[in-house]
Structure formats: structure tokens, C-alpha cells
Amino acid sequence: MDESSCGELCISCDLNTLIPLLYTIPTFILYFITIRLIYKNKEFHSLFYVHYVTIAVGNCLFWISQNILDRLLRLTIVCSFFLEHFGEPNHWFFVIKLIYLYCPLLIFLTSTLLILNRLTAICFPITLHNVWQNHQKKIVLFQFILPIVFGFHAIPWQISLEPVRWRTGLFVNYITTWPHLPLGIANSSVGAVCVFIMIISTSYTFYIISTTKIRSQNNKNIEFNLFLTALFLSSITIMFCAYQIIYFTTSQTRNRRAFYTVAKYRGPIVDVYSLLPAWVFALFQKRIRDNLFRRFHLMKPRSPVTTTPFNQNILISV
Template sequence: MSKFFVPNVSHSEDPILFECDESYNSKTEILKYLIQFVYLSIGAFLNSAIIYTVCVKNRKVYRQNSFFIFFSMDCGVSLILLLSNIFFDRPFIYITPICPLLNEYFSTPLVFFKFIMVLSHHCKICKSVIQSLLVLNRMTSVLFPINHNRMWMKNVQWIVPLVLLIPLSVDWNLVISRAYMMPTYGGFWVNYIKKVSWVRKAFCVGKEKNFQASQSLFQLVFIIIALSFTFICTFVTLYTLILLPKRLRDLEKSITIVTIINSAAFSTVGVFHILFNFFSFNTMVTSVFALTLFAYDFLNVG
């Protein structure tokens, strides 16, 4: 990723020109995309299969279980992110021959790619909210094994739309911003010019600088909240599960294992998000950016 690319514009409609980084080997980069295409496609198929099973094939069975309602929502959000990566993000980043052909064409304000960017960030925040719900749901299932599902199903009709609406509280930051293409590895991808200013301490360089409101920082707030829920609820769930009678423990074990695996993947995303936000002044930012992408792949495919 080209860390030091700064768009030079005096007006929001001005074209933003950039040069492609030709130091990357095209064959190697395309091979990277093909490898990612394979596992992302497998992930998209598996998420689609789960959604079909839960929401269509066995809908009468699963729609009465609050966990599977939230889990199918998570799969739906993951599917959107995977399709975005398969058809938009990764091709433009890794299929490097298209960069010199299209870089001038993408110098003007981008409406469609701005929509893709907003949708992707919206879905990532949805995943943080859903992660909190999944671990909280599992915790209540072992604390209140008899009444827990009835308790959730009474409120699920407003929880579901709330999950989709909460990210709107920070989407405005992208909606009002100018989207533009910037060199990213050997290709290019969309970024945005931030319009809202704030000040935060750049601890890694030991001095205070003026920065604009970053969507990644907004995401980090939701991730930290979700991680707090994850650590507390997972600890309570595992501790309580040990104390349950063997019959009840066996009933909860499979779903709890799925939740723990999902929590581990989400925690990985959280770690790299923290590194990306607080070490963005360090030369390691390029590798952290890539690792954050792959952490999301692990979360969405897994």
C-alpha cells in the first residue's frame, strides 16, 4: 500500500491523478489474486449454503432459534464482504496490468466505488454488533438454559433491524467524503478525503498532530466493545458450561465451539485493527494493512 500518497485537490470535484507502482511483478500479483479468489469463493459458497439451509430449506426449524437467526445474519454480512473482495477489492489491487489502463479514468469523483466502500464499512460494523450478540446469546444459553431462547425471541423483531441501523451512526463520515482511487501495492483501490477534523495523540511518534475523523477508528470503537463482550461472555460461558450436567453440556457444546472459533477469528481482526490505527506512522503499516485484510478473510470464510 502506498502509505505516503496524499491527494492534492483544492475542490472536491477536482481530478485526483496517481501513478501505478510498477515495481511489483504482474505474474506474482495475479497468482496472489487467484489463490485468494479460490478460498474467498469457497467461503462465499459455504456462507450461501448456510443462509439457504437456515432461511429457506429448514426455515421452520431454525427461525425459532435466536442463535441461528443471528448466525445467518452474520453469514449474510460475510457473504457481502466476500463478494466485494472477489469482484472489486482484490482484482483492482492484485491484477496490476489494469492499473495503467484505468488510472486516468478513475481520477474523477467515484459514485459506484464510494457505494462499495460505504457498504463494506457498514458490513464490518454490523459484524462487530453481531459478534456481541452471538457471545451474549451463548452466555445466556448456559446461564438460563430453559428460558433463554424465549427471552431472545421476544425481542428479536427489533434486535435484527437495530443491527442494520447502528452502523448508520458512523456511515455519515464516508457519505460526506470525497472518494478517490489511490495506488495500493501494484494496483489501486478506493480511499476517501476526510471532511471532519479532530485531534488525537500520535503516541508512536511522541507528539500531537491534527488528524481527520477516520472510519477505521470508528470501526475500532465497535471492535473494542465487541471484544469486551467476547472475552467476558466467553469466560462466563466456558466456566458455567463446566458446571452444567453432562446432558445439557453436550447439547450446548457444538454451538459453543462454533462461537469460540468465530470469536478467535474476530479477536485476530481486533488485534490487527489496533496495530493499524496506533502504528500508522510506522513503516510496518503496509504489512499490517495486508494482515488486516487476511484477518477479515479468516473471519468471513471461517
């Protein structure tokens, strides 16, 4: 395809492509600082924070791959470059698609493990130590390997880009060894199972909290804040799982109008799904938030309090 025809089919740069960068760049910076803070402080070296780091990295990679396949292709110069270099079937472009497929499965599973971790922490504290902490490396290895099992059929794909007169100007055409149907089944099945487990676990945890005296424990505030964090992160994942099921279901139907309608909102939904967890985590985790404030000098140090005891000696307490 010649360069002039590429330019005619590519959509010019618009504000919808560039505006997301205004809130994405600060969010990525927040992700990076939070991950570095967790890595540097030993008090955060628990499986809960390992799960969050996994979700954070997965969200960043998923957002990047999604926007390469969607928003970035709307830019005329990028559109022309991609058509020139990936217009023929090749095995290079599938790497982006593989990340795009792998990350949601990883996040679905990690969010489920996160809520299960909080369930055992509140309801079965002994199990938390015996299972989660003693087998931490095995659990982390499991959560990275299992998505590969469900997404293995994506590996032999050859991918080419062909121009079509639609929303983005480009359509990613897959020449696959495996049919498209297993992809939708795998993603929908994993999403449905994870949603079911997260809903049941959350409901049971709330039931235990409301019917027992667990709130009287010394570490009640920390544990409950961790549970709220896991709850909100899981809620975001549940909503995206529901969207993924609808997206892949409509992609298998002959009603292309329904699929294009669902796909139209994919960009904003991916933004919420990938970027909101960074702010939710910083909002609910007081220790993380305080460390961030100190890092940017937004928190004033506590002023010393002076007291005068009976012996007239000045004592200073901080």
C-alpha cells in the same frame, strides 16, 4: 491520465491475485448452501442461526469489497479500467468503501450478540425465551442499525484513485467531509468494546459450566455444540478486532513503514476472518453437517434392522 501511463503504473497479474479464488469459490458455495438450508428448515429458525446468516452474508460482502480495493487492483486490465473511470473524485466508488466499513462493524456486533445468546441459553434459559425469542425482530433491527450510527461519517465521502509506486500500484485517495480520525476511533472503539464483552461472556459461561450440573440437561449436547460454535466464531472476530485496532492506529501515525508492514498482511488475514467461519460452522453443527452430507449423497442411509419376536412375526426398525 493517458492509457500508456496507466499501464506502466499497474502491476501485472500474478499468482497471489488468483490463488485465493481456489479456496474462496468453494467457501462461498458452502455459505450459500448453508444459508439456503437454514432458510428451508424450520428447525433452524432461531435467533442463533439468524445471527450466523448475518455473519455469513457480512463476511461475503466484506471479502468482495476488500478484494476490490486490494487484490483486484493488481490486475493490469482492472487497474487501467479503474483509473480511467474513477481517476477523478466521485461519489460512486464510495459505495464499495461503505460496504467495506459497514460489514466489519456489523460482524463485530453480531458476534457479540451470538456469544451473549449462548450465555443466556446455558446460564439463564428462561431469559433466552423471554428476551431473545420474544424480541427477535427488534434485536435483528438493532444489530443492523447500530453500525450505521458508528459509520455515518463515511457517507459524504468523495473518492478518487491515484496511482502510486507501491504494492498494489493504486492508492485509494479519500476526499472527505469528515476527517480520517473519527473513522479509526469508531472502528477501534467498537472493536475494543465487543472484544471485552465477548471475553467476559465466554469466561463466565465456562465458569458456570464447570461449577454447575448443567451438563446433565437433556439438550446438553446441542447447547454445548452451539456454544462451541459461537466461541470459535467469536474467537476469529476477536483476533480480527485486534488486527483492526493495530491497522487503524498505525494508519494515523507518521510512520508509514509500520502501516505498510501491517497492511501487507491484510489480504491473508481477511481471508481467514471471512472464509474460516463457514467451515467452522459446518464442522461443529452436526445437524447442518448431516444435511450437507445428505444433499451431496455423502451419507449412506441407515439400513433397516430386522428382529424376530416370540410370535415369529418379522419387525423392521429403521
